[in-house]
Amino acid sequence: MPKSSPRSLLLAILLALVAVPVLAQQGGERPPQPVTVVTLEARDITLTAALPGRVAASGVAEVRPQVSGIVIERLFEEGKPVKNGAALYQIDAATYEAAKAAAEAGLAQAEAQLRAAQREEERQKELRERNVSSQQVLDDATAARDVAQAAVKVAEAQVLASSIDLERTTIRAPIAGTVGLSQTTQGALVTSGQANALTVICQLDPVYVDVTQSAAEILKWRRSGQQVAEEAGAEVFLRLADGETYEHAGILAAAEPHVNEQTGVIVLRLEFPNPDEFLLPGMYVQVEMPQAVVEGAILAPQEGVTRDRRGRPVAMVVNAENVVETRELTVQRDQGSDWVVTDGLAAGDRIIVEGLQKVSPGMTVAPEERALAMNAATSAD
Template sequence: MHPAFPRATLSMLAAALLLAGCSHEEAQEKGGGRGGARGPAQVGFVVVQPTSVAQTVELNARVTAYEQSEVRPQVAGVIRRRFFTEGSIVRRGQTLYEIDPRIYSAAVSEAQANLQSARANAEATRVNAERLRPLAQMEAVSQQEYTNAAAASRQAQASVAQTQAQLETARINLRFTSVPAPITGRIGRSLATVGALVTANQTEPLAVIQRLDPIYVDIQQSSADLLALRRALSRDGVAPGRAAVRLKLEDGSDYGLTGTVEFAESIVDPSTGTVTLRARFANPNGLLLPGMFARAVFAQSINSRAFLVPQPAISRSPAGEATLFVVCPGNKAVQRKVVANLTQGTNWVVTQGLQPGDKVIVQGTGNLRPNAPIQPVPANSPQRVAPPQGGQGGQGGQSGAASPAKGG
C-alpha cells in the first residue's frame, strides 16, 4: 500500500465527522434534535400591590427602675434600730431606721422653756407700755419713756415668734430621728448598721429603694436613624407607628409582655451620638431588674406604599444593591434596582423601585439575563410534561407551556 493512502483516508474521515457535527447542531437549533425545541424560559411571577407595612426596628436597650430613692439621714446621730428586712417591699412613710433621739428631745424641751420665758417677758413689757400710755398723755412721764416701753413690748412679741420657730425646728429634728421610706418599692441591702454614726451631709445613703413594677426600658437609637425617620414621616405615605414594644432578653428569649414608648429625649448624647427613647413595661414577677441589657423591637412608622416581595425574587450585587426581574411588554425580563432594607416574614419590604401592578418574577430566576425572552406564568403554576418526541423514549424534553398537569 502506498504510504500516502492512510493520511488521505484520515483526512476524509475527519471532514465527514465535522460535517456530521454541524448538521446535528443545526438540526437541534431547528427543532430536530433529541431534546426538542428550546423555547423561551418559563418563569413564575406575582403581581404586587402597595400595602401598609410597619417599619420595625430592633435596638439596644437597658432596664432602669421606674422610681428610685436613696434613703438618707437628715440629722446626725447614732443608729439605734433598723426596722426592715433587706430585699423586702417597704411602703412609703414606713419607719426604716431610728437615730438616737435623746439630744433632739432635750432640744425640744429647751425650746419650749425658751418660748415660755419669751411669752412671760412679752406679757410684762406689754403691761408696762399700757400703764405708761395714760401717764404720757397727762405728761406725768416723758414721751420718750413711753416710746421705749412700747418698743420693748414689740421686741418681746418678736422674741416670742422666734422662740416658737426654734421650737418647731427642734420638733422637726426630733421627727427626723425616725427615718421613713420616701417611696414604695423594694429596698436593697442596708449600707449602715446599728451603732453607726450618720450625718446629714454624708455622701453614702443608708439604703436604696427601687420601684420595679412598672419598670422603664431605655432604648438607644442613633441620631442618624432618627433623622431619617423624621424625614420619612414628612413624606407622603409614612405615618408614625403606635405598635407595642417587644423585648428580647439577654438569653435570647422573649419577655412575653409588651410595653409602650413614653417619650424620646430632645438631646443627643455627645459621647455616643444616640437619643434615648423610654418605654414602660409591666413587671409583675420582678423578672426585669435595673441594669439588665435587652433588645427592643417595635414599629416606629407605617409605610402605606410599600410592596411585599418574596425573598427568592431579590438578589444582591457585591456592593449590596438589591435587584429583581419584572415582566415587561413583549414577555421580556427586565432587571430593576430596588430599595429593600427590611424583611417581614418571608418577604422583602420594597420601598422604592416598583409600581402597582408590576409582575415580579419569583420563580425561574436562576439563569435569567436582562432583556431575555421569557414565558411568564403565575407563580406555582404546574408545568405540563410533554410526551417524548421522535421516539426517543425517556430522552423526551418538557414543553414550556404552563397549565395543570393532565397525566400521562
C-alpha cells in the same frame, strides 16, 4: 440476501404509519410548570433597627440621715415595696426629745416675758394719759414689748427646729418603690448628710431604657420625605437577653434636644410599663426602634428575590396570562424574613417563591398560592 415478500413490505408500511402519530404525540407541548407564588399587598411599613440599651429605674432615691445618732432599729424588709413616707430606720431620739423640751421651755419663758411687757406698756399708757409719767417711759415700755414679741418668735422657731430634728430621727421613704439592701445595721452611728446612703429605693413601674439614635439616619429620612417614626408616636418593643420579646410595648418619653458632638448621636429615652417588675435596672436589652414609616411599600418574601449577574435584586413574577416576567427591584432593607421593596413590584403581583430553578422569562406556568399549597400538603399528611 433474500428478497422481501410483498406481504412483509406491506406490514412494515402499516407499522410506520401507526408510529407517526405516536411520535407526534410524544413530541408535543409539555404541560405548564407548577410554581408556588405569593400575591403581594401594598401597605405602610414601619422600618425598625435593633439598638442596644440598658434598663433604668424611673425614680431613684438614695436614703441618707438628716440628723446624727445611733440606729436602734431597721423598720423595713429588704427588696420589698415600700410606700411614700414609710418608716425605714429609727435613730435614738433621746437627745432630740430633750432639745425639744428645752425649746418649749424657752418658748414658755419668752411668752411670760411678753405678757409682762404688755402689762407694763398698758400701765404706762394710763399713767401718760394722767400726765403722771413721761413720754420717754412709755416709749421704753413699748420697745420692751416689741423685744418680748421678737423673743417669742425666736423661741417658736427653736421649737419648730427641734420638732423637725425629732421627727427626722425616724428616717422615712422619700418616694414609693422597691427598697434595696440595707447598708447599715442596728447600733451603727450615722451622721447628717453622710456620703454613704443607708439604702436605695427604685421605682420600677414604669422603667426607662436609654438608647442612642444616629442623627445622620434621622436626617436621611427627613430629606427623603419619609415620616420619622419617633415623631409619629409609634410603639417600641424590647428584645431581652434570652432572645424573647417583652410582652409590653413602650413609647418615646423624651429625647435630648442636641446632638453629641463626639459621637453624632441623639439620646432617646423610652418608657415601658413594668407591672410585674420583670425588668430590673441594669438589665441589657435590645430595642426594636422604629426608624421611619414607608408608605405604600411591598414586603417581598426573601426566598423569591435573587441577584442577577450585576448583583441587582430581581424577582420572577407571574402575570395575568400566567407567563413569567423578570422584575428589577429597589430594596430599602430587610424586615424579618422579607425585603422592603419600594420599586419594581406592585400590589397584586404574584411573585414566585418556589420553583424558580425550573422557570425562565416568557415561560407559561401553573401558579398556586403558597397558603393553598401548604393547606393541601397538610391535608395530604
